[in-house]
Amino acid sequence: MGSTSWNLIRGYTILVYLFMFTPIIVVMLLSFNSSQFGSFPMEGVSFRWFVELWNNDAITRAFRISLALGALTALLSSTFGVLASLALVRYDFPGKQSLSTLLIAPILVPEVVLAVALLLFLRWLEVHKSFFLLLLGHVIFTLPFVILVVQARLVGIRREYEEAAQSLGASPIQTFFQITLPLLLPAVFAGFLFAFTISFDDITGTLFWKPGGIETVPTQIFAMLRNSISPEINALGTVMIIVTVALPLLGAAIARRFGSASSE
Amino acid sequence: MADKVAVKLDGIVKRFGGFVAVYEMNLEIREGEFVTFLGPSGCGKTTTLRMVAGLLDPSNGDILVHDKRVNDLPIHKRNLGLVFQNYALFPHKSIFDNVAFGLKYRDVSKEELKKRVTDALELVQLPHTADRYPAQLSGGQQQRVALARAIVIQPEVLLLDEPLSALDANLRENMRVELKRIQDQLGITTIFVTHDQAEALAMSDRIVVMSDGRVEQVGSPQEVYTSPSSLFVAQFLGNSNILSGRLDSKNGALSVYVDGLDSIQVDPKQLKDFRDGDSVALVIRAEKLTLGEAKQDEDHATQLTGHVDAVDYQGQAARYFVTAGGHSLQAFNQIDQQPVKEGTDVHIRIRARDCVLLEPEA
Numbered sequence: 001m002g003s004t005s006w007n008l009i010r011g012y013t014i015l016v017y018l019f020m021f022t023p024i025i026v027v028m029l030l031s032f033n034s035s036q037f038g039s040f041p042m043e044g045v046s047f048r049w050f051v052e053l054w055n056n057d058a059i060t061r062a063f064r065i066s067l068a069l070g071a072l073t074a075l076l077s078s079t080f081g082v083l084a085s086l087a088l089v090r091y092d093f094p095g096k097q098s099l100s101t102l103l104i105a106p107i108l109v110p111e112v113v114l115a116v117a118l119l120l121f122l123r124w125l126e127v128h129k130s131f132f133l134l135l136l137g138h139v140i141f142t143l144p145f146v147i148l149v150v151q152a153r154l155v156g157i158r159r160e161y162e163e164a165a166q167s168l169g170a171s172p173i174q175t176f177f178q179i180t181l182p183l184l185l186p187a188v189f190a191g192f193l194f195a196f197t198i199s200f201d202d203i204t205g206t207l208f209w210k211p212g213g214i215e216t217v218p219t220q221i222f223a224m225l226r227n228s229i230s231p232e233i234n235a236l237g238t239v240m241i242i243v244t245v246a247l248p249l250l251g252a253a254i255a256r257r258f259g260s261a262s263s264e
Numbered sequence: 265m266a267d268k269v270a271v272k273l274d275g276i277v278k279r280f281g282g283f284v285a286v287y288e289m290n291l292e293i294r295e296g297e298f299v300t301f302l303g304p305s306g307c308g309k310t311t312t313l314r315m316v317a318g319l320l321d322p323s324n325g326d327i328l329v330h331d332k333r334v335n336d337l338p339i340h341k342r343n344l345g346l347v348f349q350n351y352a353l354f355p356h357k358s359i360f361d362n363v364a365f366g367l368k369y370r371d372v373s374k375e376e377l378k379k380r381v382t383d384a385l386e387l388v389q390l391p392h393t394a395d396r397y398p399a400q401l402s403g404g405q406q407q408r409v410a411l412a413r414a415i416v417i418q419p420e421v422l423l424l425d426e427p428l429s430a431l432d433a434n435l436r437e438n439m440r441v442e443l444k445r446i447q448d449q450l451g452i453t454t455i456f457v458t459h460d461q462a463e464a465l466a467m468s469d470r471i472v473v474m475s476d477g478r479v480e481q482v483g484s485p486q487e488v489y490t491s492p493s494s495l496f497v498a499q500f501l502g503n504s505n506i507l508s509g510r511l512d513s514k515n516g517a518l519s520v521y522v523d524g525l526d527s528i529q530v531d532p533k534q535l536k537d538f539r540d541g542d543s544v545a546l547v548i549r550a551e552k553l554t555l556g557e558a559k560q561d562e563d564h565a566t567q568l569t570g571h572v573d574a575v576d577y578q579g580q581a582a583r584y585f586v587t588a589g590g591h592s593l594q595a596f597n598q599i600d601q602q603p604v605k606e607g608t609d610v611h612i613r614i615r616a617r618d619c620v621l622l623e624p625e626a
């Protein structure tokens with residue numbers, strides 16, 4: 001009986017993975033198809049659709065916006081994330097528990113709810129949609145990830161390092177830059193990449209928050225899909241997959257390098 | 265110079281919410297003195313040390329370093345050397361940079377910095393480790409580097425919180441000697457925290473025995489060992505026999521009547537504030553009970569008869585568990601030729617001058 005149930009589980013697992021990855025592989029393969037129609041059998045291999053992507057102003061614009069948005073989001077989220085983690089781990093103040101819950105809440109609330117809530121709130125404040133609002137939304141949405149990663153590492157950094165540094169004459173700020181931040185760096189870096197990838201990938205919140213005339217890559221794909229299914233979209237999908245998979249892998253590799261250098 | 269006060273604790277109190285971790289504590293530490301806070305875990309040693317360091321604010325009272333009140337001075341302006349139980353070397357900095365760390369915040373030229381770091385590493389006998397990283401050193405080596413890092417800034421006071429507790433037994437004894445040598449050589453005022461009486465007795469100029477947030481006794485190692493001022497100190501340091509009895513002072517001679525035993529002679533100097541008929545606790549160290557097969561008549565000593573229940577043989581010495589008059593006693597004697605045998609009857613000699621009288625437990 002053992003072997004049959006194992007075989008069942010194995011078969012089932014394989015099916016799940018096939019189901020998840022086949023569409024991705026199909027998209028990536030078809031992006032190299034030279035034919036106008038995105039279907040098998042492939043007629044030949046070409047980079048035609050990537051070239052067209054490159055020449056499509058709307059898409060390159062969306063790409064630049066996504067990059068800028070992702071980078072700014074990551075920068076702000078990791079800065080605030082580090083500060084918030086320090087406050088939550090190293091200091092005691094009234095309302096600490098509530099603040100912690102509030103900062104983590106965005107990953108517990110469905111994204112649509114968060115998106116609508118923020119939009120309504122800003123309507124009520126009579127603030128118009130803008131790139132800044134979009135950025136704000138992304139920061140709120142990515143902050144919990146940074147905080148969770150950074151907090152976990154900060155808890156593991158013994159206070160004595162900071163106390164020793166201060167006893168030797170370093171002010172609290174010097175101690176932060178000399179001791180805490182370097183020891184925290186792998187986590188900050190991981191948080192930064194997390195924030196970037198999540199922002200780069202996001203569509204739900206972005207659809208609600210983006211002002212007219214601004215498209216990110218995901219909303220651009222979404223808009224293009226409404227007209228027709230062009231092979232260009234396959235190429236764009238391939239680029240997205242590479243960016244969102246390669247970046248975290250790269251990040252993990254760098255973090256590992258950092259980690260091993262400091263414990264050598 | 266020797267009488268100059270380096271650190272003064274003036275009625276310092278530390279409360280955590282409703283819990284009092286340190287009751288009003290008064291202490292003067294002289295320049296160059298090695299003072300140890302000794303007591304069981306949780307008695308407030310670390311809390312007191314952290315107040316001196318500036319890592320905790322006292323709830324009441326003042327801390328003075330070289331006659332200057334430092335209560336409101338943040339830790340990084342106090343110029344103190346701090347060494348922790350777990351070394352706390354910066355893992356991302358080389359040994360050189362670890363030791364040099366404090367000098368970067370002081371007005372020190374590049375050449376002088378290099379020289380002082382090199383000298384400090386030499387002092388702790390680790391001259392060739394400058395380029396390595398903390399994780400590449402053993403625990404004992406890391407603790408030496410931590411010590412070098414603390415003393416290289418020429419601190420006004422060196423504060424050590426159980427610095428030897430993380431090391432294994434052999435290393436601990438070597439480091440004890442080493443630490444004392446360095447402290448002597450530099451003449452640096454030192455506060456040392458430990459729960460290990462052997463460390464305290466071996467290293468200190470004075471020991472502050474603490475219990476439950478209170479100072480029980482302050483004195484030289486010999487004073488706290490031979491003349492404990494409370495039952496707590498008598499029990500915490502070494503092995504003591506404690507008998508309760510009634511004081512009997514007749515025509516200049518002093519003795520204590522203990523139920524089931526004869527009167528035990530006590531040196532008249534022990535009278536202190538006691539009066540005839542008072543209840544007292546009689547404290548006799550285990551090594552001061554001498555067992556013998558024959559009765560030795562001697563002035564100023566009491567002979568008891570007892571029975572050896574168990575012998576804990578330790579090579580050069582033995583610990584005996586003896587009953588006398590219904591009381592269980594411990595004796596710790598050097599072995600001359602043969603240890604006294606288990607199950608035999610013995611004579612126990614107690615010299616009057618080895619008896620200490622204390623207030624009985626309330």
Ligand SMILES: Nc1ncnc2c1ncn2[C@@H]1O[C@H](COP(=O)(O)OP(=O)(O)O)[C@@H](O)[C@H]1O
Binds near residue numbers: 304305306310
């Ligand atoms: N931050 C704190 N909050 C509450 N209680 C504390 C705190 N720090 C120490 N204590 C308590 O104060 C007492 C003394 O602690 P400590 O000074 O660390 O003892 P030790 O003599 O072992 O070094 C202990 O009972 C401890 O639980």
Ligand SMILES: [Mg+2]
Binds near residue numbers: 306309310311
């Ligand atoms: Mg302690």
